[in-house]
Amino acid sequence: MEFSIEKKRPVSTLTTDNYEEWFDLFGEWTKGEGVDFVLRKTVYEYAYIVDRFNGFGTGSTPSTSSSPEKSSLEVAELLESLNITEKQPLQGHWDVSRLEKWIKATAKVRYIIKICLDDIDVRSLKEHDTIKLGWEALWDKYSKIRPATAREDSIKLTNYQWDESQTIDSAWVEIKTLRRRVVNANPLLDKAYNENAMLQFLLPALPKEYAVTIATLDAQPTLSN
DSSP: OHHHHHHHOSSOOOOTTTHHHHHHHHHHHHHHHTOTHHHHSOHHHHHEEEOTTOOOOOOOOGGGOSOHHHHHHHHHHHHHHTTOOOOSSOOEEEOHHHHHHHHHHHHHHHHHHHTTSOHHHHHHHHTSSSHHHHHHHHHHHHHSOOHHHHHHHHHHHHTOOOOTTOOHHHHHHHHHHHHHHHHHHOGGGTTTSOHHHHHHHHGGGSOGGGHHHHHHHHTSSSTTO
């Protein structure tokens, strides 16, 4: 069971360490599947059409409806499946085909997002009426930098340590990532932690075999030159 679920995951399980990449990759997956609209729009924004002359009534667009009574019943059932109670008076009508597409897309995204979350986040997701609200709540939770995390990132950046498995390119990417997180936590450090400052964090950490590279980089005002 776990193996079959693992194969269906487009991204790994969401954590505080991978949340930036996770949200980016999951967003790209929804675009590729053509279901990203449920993360960006409400069901009203996607499937409800305001009549030009503010007519009232529940139903579908003329192109998808041959029987008003059947359409009203069909829409009512679809809205019930979404736990939506229509606000009165209505000033438009529902597009049944788009409403059906919304329901299918919501179910797909909700399923996939659940298998990419831990148990705590799954329970949190269930507390929200729509997947859009749940998605936004997850982002708010993980993008909020805690003081302890900010201090840890700052220490890692200013006292950067080289790992034997790294290359200069990968180390530079890590330093830029740390810098972005530190500045997000404290925007006042944006100007202080410029490219030259990041270069000074990197050079002392490089091993002796990079002596020539260090001398070359140290002679340059910025890494891009």
